Amino acid sequence: MAEEMLPAWAAEGTEPDGVGWGAAGTGQAGPWGRGSGCSPEAMVMGTILTTPPGSFQDAIRTLNTLQTNASYLEQVKRERGDPRAQLEAMRGFLERSGLKVEDLDRLNIIHVTGTKGKGSACAFTECILRSYGLKTGFYSSPHLVQVRERIRINGQPISKELFSKYFWLVYNRLEETKDPAHASMPAYFRFLTIMAFHVFLQEKVDLAVVEVGIGGAYDCTNIIRAPVVCGVSSLGIDHTSILGDTMEKIAWQKGGIFKPGVPAFTVAQPERPLEVLRDRAQERECPLYLCPELDAFEGGHRALELGLAGTHQRSNAALALQLARTWLQRRGCRGLGELAEVLPGAELAGRSVPLAPAFRPTDAMIQGLRDTEWLGRTQVLPRGPVTWYLDGAHTTSSVQACVRWFRQAALNQEKPHDGSEVRVLLFNATGDRDTAALLKLLLPCHFDYAVFCPNFTEVSVASNMDQQNFNVTLENALTRCLENQQMWTRLLEEKGGQDPWLPAPLRVGGLLQPGPARGTLLLVPPAPRPLNSPALVFPCLAQALRWVAQGRDPRLAAPAATGAHPHPAASSGAVLLREAAAVRVLVTGSLHLVGGVLRLLDPALSQ
Structure with missing residues (x-):
């Protein structure tokens, strides 16, 4: 499929349904000026964590200055060019904050996109892996009540103290690295993405589940270069002014998170969008598999109990099982519990995308599916x-x-x-x-x-x-x-x-x-x-x-x-x-x- 070009502003950390919508940040300096004095090395290793005496509410107030006003957004839509340049800008912000894209490889990331259900699929995946005793990070959007919900450790929003600490660590580093060529601050969603990476690295999580904001190809989370596994939940029509007005165009954007040699899984999709995902996977030398329905994992035994209600959650749970099992396999975590046994006869020929094998979920997987909570969804x-x-x-x-x-x-x-x-x-x-x-x-x-x-x-x-x-x-x-x-x-x-x-x-x-x-x-x-x-x-x-x-x-x-x-x-x-x-x-x-x-x-x- 011919490459679909986004309006440039679409790459700028936009997010679903509200807060943080927009392009390059127009943030103002915080009330403490230029302040942490941390070197990039110290920030990465966590040896110096000096933060100004700002409260959590001060951090939220300053974060809100990074929201893009409508007139500036219109200007960006008119003037900005290649959306690829926006990902380069994100890499620049990340480096100014004291990290390089290679540092993100240490996070053992599960990267998930989709139109509907991607947050639920992420929640199932995180809870399954937490059930194995792993220390998990989870980055999602938008938040429902408090912005801390977007950055979670072991399923819980980070504390106000941790939020304040890492907010000012990142904010002041970006402030002190401003120069005539790099005078801007990242927009709201971009900033939180960078902050999440700092949190997960310094808090030493075993893995990070990262939900795409909008689309995939030009979403600011797509600076991730080496995830362990990728997922695509159900596709649909949404954010048409950004992603395109057809399912095929949207599928092209979502497939932009595929990486060479990194396995990816998707759920049942309409024929043409599925073909676009297949083509994107082939272009990027990414092995793509279709998840079987959850019924196949039950193997005639009693139905799996899900913590999230609604029949549509069954496909999200099936995707989560594949993502979790693949992560465990690729990270060599057999000592954490017996890997699920593959059920016979699961591979079927004649599909545009091969069907992944069904398997019998382990006790930890069953518990993770049952214990999953995700506020505001069913x-x-x-x-x-x-x-x-x-x-x-x-x-x-x-x-x-x-x-x-x-x-x-x-x-x-x-x-x-x-x-x-x-x-x-x-x-x-x-x-x-x-x-x-x-x-x-x-x-x-x-x-x-x-x-x-x-x-x-x-x-x-x-x-x-x-x-x-x-x-x-x-x-x-x-x-x-x-x-x-x-x-x-x-x-x-x-x-x-x-x-x-x-x-x-x-x-x-x-x-x-x-x-x-x-x-x-x-x-x-x-x-x-x-x-x-x-x-x-x-x-x-x-x-x-x-x-x-x-x-x-x-x-x-x-x-x-x-x-x-x-x-x-x-x-x-x-x-x-x-x-x-x-x-x-x-x-x-x-x-x-x-x-x-x-x-x-x-x-x-x-x-």
Whole structure:
């Protein structure tokens, strides 16, 4: 396949669904100036770890200055050239921080890309290898509640102390190596990638599982030159402005992580994208294998128990088994436990990509699959009469999987004896996503209410630095919510037999009716009338969750009286929500939306 050229900015550490989106950094100097005084050798060996007296919050505040503003992003898109130059720039940043790309070889990396499920596949893989007693590193994105989640050791986010230590170690080294030719700082995602490599090297992990940010070929993680094994999870259409608008173009980008002589595995893919992956593997002299379905690993025995719910997780688990076993084989770790026995008859001829052998998982593998946790993906939080179903699906294929999971987990449960069950959709989408396509897929769930709000936990986000996004304003986010609200209404009308209200046009005044505090009002329809799945907009997650829960979730206060005159859709809905025997809430469309909800429902995650 002919090489597909990305816009140059696409190589710059972009990431899924929000924070850190963008190109070359525009960061400002930190409050301590030029400071650690560490030599590159000392930084690599860990013999000197002098850090300025900055707090964790100081580190987060300074990290947030590395987010790229929208106007600068547009400039980069216009002016930058070859995307390969962006990987060279990443190597330059890495060297300025005190590391060389050869140093990364010591991390024994498992490098994983894909459109959907790559984070879950990484989580399964990390947990399996941790079950063997190995010290694991895990780099992923985006974070849900705290940025520390992106850099994990032995499955746990690094501590605030470690985050601060390594942040300032890297930041000050980059500051002190600035010169006229290298005056910039790496952008948010690039910086965290470099920082993760420092953490894993100095904390001496046995291996690092590294999730690609976006794409593969030009993703900043692709400075990794010698991973132990690579993986490609399910492909789909996402980030089309960056990766291309066809599955073939996207597959070409994903196959960019393949390396000569390094085995790679992928799950079942559509025929043409699979052929592109095969061609990319051949170009790069990379042995590529197709994972058998998880059924093949069960070999007629009892089903493997997975820590992550949903049938779509079975392919992610199958990929993880292959990645873990191959890592163990290539690193000669037979002493850690008996390697899985290959089951006979697994190789099949006549495939464009050869089928990897199935095998009988070891006890450690079985335990790892069972113990895997990955917040915000097919997660259920029961809170008395209110049950929250959280899944950060944000592509058409992942939303389809989310709907299948939700219908099985919630809609098929026994209904209350009096039938008083209320179903609520809480939705937001970011970036260049086709919101209409996502919402259309959610219609079969038959929600009684659809609630749209930005990813901000509060109208004022200043106190929530881990989730600040300087590239999105509240006004822009609310406009997007209004568009989603109107799209939902149109979809219900097109479905037929519906009689929902139609919101007033944007130009009509009074749609946003503020109460005593800024933004305490709903976006509401213009006049009372019979409602069918009415849609409401709130300016922040805290207000949306309080309205949905109506004081019935002990973690959430009841909604305060605002003094405004909300539409009957809100008033009648509040009565139904207060009186229903069961309230089932699906939160989806954005990982950052799910992260904000988790922050409010489980404050301990913020500690």
